[in-house]
Each structure stands twice: as C-alpha cells, then as structure tokens.
Amino acid sequence: MSTACAQVSAPPADDALIAARTAAQTGNWDTLRALVPRVQGHVLAAYPQYWWLRQQLNDTRKPLPEVELNEFVDAHRGTYLAERLRGEWLLAAYRQADYATVRTLADTTVTTPQADCAILAAMQARGQRVTARQAIEKFQPGDVCWALYDRLQADGVLQWQDFSTQMRDMLETNALANAKRMARYVFEPAQLKTLNAALDQPMAWLARQNPLPRDRAARELIVVALSRLGRNDLQVGYEYFQRNWARQLPADDANWVRNQFALLASFKLDPVAVEWYRAGEGGTLTEYNQAWRARMVLRQQPVDWRALNRYIEQMPPALRDDPTWVYWHARGLVALGAVQQGQEEFRSIAGQFNFYGQLAAEELGISTTIPTSAAPVTPEELARAQYDPALQRAIALLRLGWRTEGVREWNHALRGMNDRQLLATAQLAHRDNLYDRAVNTAERTRDQHDFNLRFLTPFRDQLVDKAGEIGVDPTWVYGLIRQESRFVMNARSSVGASGLMQLMPATAKWVAKRIGMTEYGHHRVNDMDTNLTLGTSYLRIVLDDLGGSPLLASAGYNAGPRRPHTWRSTLPGPVEGAIFAETIPFTETRDYVKKVLSNATYYAALFTGQPQSLKARLGVVAPQMAETTTIP
Known part of the structure; x- marks a missing residue:
C-alpha cells in the first residue's frame, strides 16, 4: 500500500511519458528506448517498456527477445499489459513458426480470435489433429485465421461444405469482402472470375446459366446469385426465382434462397416475409435469420402465437434462452392457455434489470422499483480500491485522456471482483467524476446493488x-x-x-x-x-x-x-x-x-x-x- 501511495503522491512529470507515447506512435524507437529509464517510478512506467517490447516482437528481422519478454511478464504478472504482451508474443512466435512457444504461451494467455487460430495452427503443425468444429468456432476473419484455414483445407480437415456454409453466412450479412475471401475455398479459379458478376448483376448473369449444372461449385454460384436478386427488386426477384429455378434446385438450396428473400423483406418490414419464411421452412437458417423470422411473425396482427412459439422452440439453446425470446415465448404460452408454464418462464427472467426483465415482471404484476441499496461502502473498502495498482493505472490513463488504454486497464481490474469490491470501485470512480466507469462498474453487481451509482444523476x-x-x-x-x-x-x-x-x-x-x-x-x-x-x-x-x-x-x-x-x-x-x-x-x-x-x-x-x-x-x-x- 505504501508503494502505491508513493506512486500516486510523487510521480515523475508526465512529460517524459507523453514523449514516450509520441515516439511509439511515430516509430521513433531510439527515442522511446532512451525515455524508458526516465519514467521509472511513475504509476504508468510499464507502458514505455511495453511499447518497446511490442515493437521488437513486430520486427521480423530479429529473433524474439525472450529474456526481456520473460522479465517483463514476471515483473508485471497478472496485469493487463503482461497479458496483452503474452498474446502478442504468442502471435510473433507463430509468425516465426516457433510452435513450441505458441503452445507454452497458450496455457497462460487470455487469447484473441487470431491468437486462438495461431494455437490451433500450432497444434496441427505439431501433429495434434484439429477438428473442423474447433476451427469454425474460433474463426474470425484475419490473417492468422485465414492461414489456419489454408492449412486445414490442405490437410483435409475442413471440407467444401464447411467453407460454402460460412460463405453463405457472410453473404447473408452482406460482408462481401470476407465472403469473397471464403469463396476461394469454394470455387475453382475460373469460377472466381465470374463471382463478381453473379454478385453484382445476378439477373443478367443468371439469364445465361440455364439449365442447372451438375457440378456442386457451379451450382453454388447459381444459388449465390439467386440470393442476391432481392437486393435489387424483392418481388420481381422472388417471382423469377420461383418460376425459373426453385424446382431445379435441391430442396435445401431452394429453401435457403427463400429464407434470404424473407430476410431482405424483413429489413423492409414487408409482411410478405412471413409467407416466404413459411415457404422456406426446413431450410438452414442462421441464428440471425431465425430471430428475424420470429420478429416478423410477432409484427403481424393478430400475432400467430402458435407459429411464433414453434419458431422460438427451433432456435438453438443459446438464442432460445436470451431474455428476448424467453419473454415472447412466455407471452405465447399464456396466449395459448398454458398460463402456469408461461408465468414460470416470466419468473425466470423477471429479476433481471433490463428491458425484458422489467416487462416479464409486469406480466407477473410487479412494477419497476428500485431495489434496496446495499450497505454503504466503508472507508476501508474504498481505501482498498483507491490503492489498487490496476485502478491507479486506469485512473492515471483516463486523466491523461488516453481513454482506450484507461478503459482496458479498468475492465481488467474488475475481473474476479465480488459485489462489495465492485461497489467500492464504482464509488471511487464517482468520487473522481469518472461517471462512465462508475455506471459500468455498478451494473456488474449480482446480489448487492446501489442504483444511485448504477443510474447516476450528475448535473x-x-x-x-x-x-x-x-x-x-x-x-x-x-x-x-x-x-x-x-x-x-x-x-x-x-x-x-x-x-x-x-x-x-x-x-x-x-x-x-x-x-x-x-x-x-x-x-x-x-x-x-x-x-x-x-x-x-x-x-x-x-x-x-x-x-x-x-x-x-x-x-x-x-x-x-x-x-x-x-x-x-x-x-x-x-x-x-x-x-x-x-x-x-x-x-x-x-x-x-x-x-x-x-x-x-x-x-x-x-x-x-x-x-x-x-x-x-x-x-x-x-x-x-x-x-x-x-x-x-
């Protein structure tokens, strides 16, 4: 505690720290290195050293400075910067094909999606076979994950169907750049040349493609083009699809296309979406599209509660258990006469302090009130928060106006806190006029609450x-x-x-x-x-x-x-x-x-x-x- 007090009460001037940050941002690495000793004793002294080490990791011409890296991680164990540096070290080791280091760091690193892909790539390279499910669950577009997919395709782990399904999901959300990158695994080079035409001018392209080809990749181009028709003219596109292609396509493909038309109609709040979703039943839907199918049934008056509940019950468990769909499923149960079961579902979310928690409580006859406040934060609890080194770093960063770093340090400090610690930390933020941190911290409590902090009223x-x-x-x-x-x-x-x-x-x-x-x-x-x-x-x-x-x-x-x-x-x-x-x-x-x-x-x-x-x-x-x- 006394060390923390010394750091706060008599830090070196911030000018050396600010100069170090400027040097890091402008790539003036010699200046940054020279400034590292000048910030010793500052509450944020670890930052210039971290910036320097991060640059060393990014310099692929040099071997990894393992001694310095280990010294930093050991000196700052448990801190946000130590965890972040380990993650960047892991990626640097991956880039140098040092898979043993990747595996060593994997067990002690809070990973990012790209780091997760690096870990899987290292496992595959070392003979630990990665499954398609592992790769798909971790995948996020980025250089490392794409490289992992290249390897898993070459090794036969990921199959054509895996790639085409993900490409379709990307097209559904109009993530065209990623969809085109995924398409490299789906189509032959000659087919890739026609992909842009199929995406950009689908009607004109489709007019030249009859009859349906037997080759699965060529057929996938047809399906992709059909799914894009509705982005120009919904009704005309749907009628063209039904008249010319629906009977030729396998049922799964035809239903997927119908559900794409239905999704586009949903964005326009066009009631025809309900009819098209009904026509596409049995087809594969993403969670995103399942939610919209339920919303469009909900919007029709009177609500077809039986259809709504059937669609909600078809959702995967994680989506089905979202308070949104718990609430509307419970409403459907009550409307269909299963009142007791509906009330049980209302009760399962009525204690949540959010939109659907409040509405569920009202269905049970309970209006929105303010829960009894927890016992006031004691001076001892506040002092422990005040002298927490991680919170001191966060506050120092926020006072300098470095919000991104400050918020990350703050959120890292909150991990593992119990309700009393969260309340003390929220009180500390309020005292220092860090209102956003006070609100975000106070709303994390689970059993003890202070709504005067959760719903602050400054000014x-x-x-x-x-x-x-x-x-x-x-x-x-x-x-x-x-x-x-x-x-x-x-x-x-x-x-x-x-x-x-x-x-x-x-x-x-x-x-x-x-x-x-x-x-x-x-x-x-x-x-x-x-x-x-x-x-x-x-x-x-x-x-x-x-x-x-x-x-x-x-x-x-x-x-x-x-x-x-x-x-x-x-x-x-x-x-x-x-x-x-x-x-x-x-x-x-x-x-x-x-x-x-x-x-x-x-x-x-x-x-x-x-x-x-x-x-x-x-x-x-x-x-x-x-x-x-x-x-x-």
Whole structure:
C-alpha cells in the first residue's frame, strides 16, 4: 500500500511519458528506448517498456527477445499489459513458426480470435489433429485465421461444405469482402472470375446459366446469385426465382434462397416475409435469420402465437434462452392457455434489470422499483480500491485522456471482483467524476446493488431545469444520456457525434439556428449547457414530429426522424410498443431504444420513489402514412 501511495503522491512529470507515447506512435524507437529509464517510478512506467517490447516482437528481422519478454511478464504478472504482451508474443512466435512457444504461451494467455487460430495452427503443425468444429468456432476473419484455414483445407480437415456454409453466412450479412475471401475455398479459379458478376448483376448473369449444372461449385454460384436478386427488386426477384429455378434446385438450396428473400423483406418490414419464411421452412437458417423470422411473425396482427412459439422452440439453446425470446415465448404460452408454464418462464427472467426483465415482471404484476441499496461502502473498502495498482493505472490513463488504454486497464481490474469490491470501485470512480466507469462498474453487481451509482444523476440541477424549460421528461433525458455518452462530456463517437447528448455537427448547427442560438459555434458543442440546450431542444422537436411518443422519438434520435415514420407506416394495425421496439430493422437502434426506455423507467422510479410501468411508457404504436419531415 505504501508503494502505491508513493506512486500516486510523487510521480515523475508526465512529460517524459507523453514523449514516450509520441515516439511509439511515430516509430521513433531510439527515442522511446532512451525515455524508458526516465519514467521509472511513475504509476504508468510499464507502458514505455511495453511499447518497446511490442515493437521488437513486430520486427521480423530479429529473433524474439525472450529474456526481456520473460522479465517483463514476471515483473508485471497478472496485469493487463503482461497479458496483452503474452498474446502478442504468442502471435510473433507463430509468425516465426516457433510452435513450441505458441503452445507454452497458450496455457497462460487470455487469447484473441487470431491468437486462438495461431494455437490451433500450432497444434496441427505439431501433429495434434484439429477438428473442423474447433476451427469454425474460433474463426474470425484475419490473417492468422485465414492461414489456419489454408492449412486445414490442405490437410483435409475442413471440407467444401464447411467453407460454402460460412460463405453463405457472410453473404447473408452482406460482408462481401470476407465472403469473397471464403469463396476461394469454394470455387475453382475460373469460377472466381465470374463471382463478381453473379454478385453484382445476378439477373443478367443468371439469364445465361440455364439449365442447372451438375457440378456442386457451379451450382453454388447459381444459388449465390439467386440470393442476391432481392437486393435489387424483392418481388420481381422472388417471382423469377420461383418460376425459373426453385424446382431445379435441391430442396435445401431452394429453401435457403427463400429464407434470404424473407430476410431482405424483413429489413423492409414487408409482411410478405412471413409467407416466404413459411415457404422456406426446413431450410438452414442462421441464428440471425431465425430471430428475424420470429420478429416478423410477432409484427403481424393478430400475432400467430402458435407459429411464433414453434419458431422460438427451433432456435438453438443459446438464442432460445436470451431474455428476448424467453419473454415472447412466455407471452405465447399464456396466449395459448398454458398460463402456469408461461408465468414460470416470466419468473425466470423477471429479476433481471433490463428491458425484458422489467416487462416479464409486469406480466407477473410487479412494477419497476428500485431495489434496496446495499450497505454503504466503508472507508476501508474504498481505501482498498483507491490503492489498487490496476485502478491507479486506469485512473492515471483516463486523466491523461488516453481513454482506450484507461478503459482496458479498468475492465481488467474488475475481473474476479465480488459485489462489495465492485461497489467500492464504482464509488471511487464517482468520487473522481469518472461517471462512465462508475455506471459500468455498478451494473456488474449480482446480489448487492446501489442504483444511485448504477443510474447516476450528475448535473442534476442543470439538466432538470433545462428539460423543464424545453418541456421534455428529465428521466427520459437521463435515460438517453446514460446510453449515449455515459455522462462523458467530451465523448466523441466514431461518426463524429459529440458531447453528453452525442449531437452530430450538422444536427447541432440546424438546431442552433432553429432555436435562435446566435452565438453557437461547433467548438462549443461539448460545453455542457450548450450540449444540453441543443440536445433537449432536438429531442423535443423529434418528439413533437412523432406524435409525442418517447418510443418513436428515441428511435428517431438514434436513426433519424424519417425512419420511424417509415417503420410505423408499414404496421398492419396498432401494436404494443414492445413489439414495435423489437421489430426495428436496425440492430443498433433496436438495442438503443430498449435500453433508453428501460433506463428512463428506472430513473423515474428513482426520482419519484414510486413504482413505474415500462409497458405504459412504451405505449401503443398505430399505423400512419409516412410523412415528410424537414428534421435532419
């Protein structure tokens, strides 16, 4: 403890550390090496040495510096950097065909998908036969995994069917680059030359291919092209497939194509998807497509509960046990008269603090409330968190603005913590205004909870006043900010959204003009008051545009207000809000909406001290013709 205190109370200046990082980023390795001694005693002293060793691992002209690597791993055993370095060492050993070292490191390394593939490749090279199932379960597109597949194909471990199935899965999600790479294992070189035409202009290409070839690879080209027809014109493509090819294809292939058309129809919320899924029954579906088959049945009114439950029961166990499908299967059981069995399924998830846990509890007559708080964190528990070296490193990184490294160190420190340790760590983060770390840590507890940490309310006076001034529910605003930025004021997304409420530059400028904020400049978007003013104003504009529905407005805030208009226009009749939320065709927006409204319900319970209804907050969504909106 005293050593940790010394590290925090009297560290060397950060300038040497910052200079070392700059040297590492610019490839100035001599400068980095010279700076390593200057950071000794700093809480982050291991980082420059790690950057140096990582570079040595990447230099394929030199042998691996095993002595230095072992010294670093031994000196920093159990830390995030030691584990990460072991993983990079493993990959470097693989690249040098040092399979004995790969196997040695495999037993002590927290691996990545590429490292997992390196381990399997080393096993295969050393005569330990790898199974196709092992390889497929570990595979993620990347150089090492592709190299593993090259070897396993050559050794006869992976067969043509293994590759074609994975290629189809990649095509289903439109991962074309990976699908084309996988296609090298499926098609002959001459066939690969025609693959682009089959993918890009399937109708024109197919017109030249009748009759169906007997060669399985040539036939697979036909199937691939047919699966792409719907991306241009769904109905025309499906009719062409049914008229010209469905009877020629083996049943499995024909049903796979039908299910691809059904999936594309699902993305458009076209009810014909239900008919096409029914026609494709018996065909192979990915978990992704199985979920959409269930969603499209759910969206039809009245819901065919028998068909829905049959489709859910056909899901593999991991998907079937997801709270989403536990909830809807239970709803189906109740609707079909198996009330007791349905209630048992509701009870199995009703204790979860999430969207479907809350809805399941409501089906049992239990509204959303705040659980009794755990005993307060003691000074001793807080001190142990404060002097934890891993947390000290994480906090130091976050204070320097090195968020990626800081978050990784923080998450590594949380592994294996019990509830009391998690609560103390969340309290430490809150004390240091690391609100995102406080929330993410507090929500990991299993039995002892503190919802004042899990659902923080920083800036409460300013936010409540601003929400009241604009006329939006502050608990909804809190629910949205918790999902958008986790209260990090300078948060910036990969697409350029900024601040607490994650405003895009063009949106912020438009709202500022709309509300008459004459002094607005983009440099002010992360200013808390400016961000709250623009964000709540935009939320109110979207809410009014979408008929006062927080559900639709949350979707519009994330995906753009035009899309909820379109999605609502395709409804066959009024649907409960949970059905609308579950059938939003964008995965990100679907998850976002569920989390925002779940958050908002908990915030309302915190603010009022009264039980709350998520179902009431979701409301009912009725069909309405798509309207043109001028909101960006």
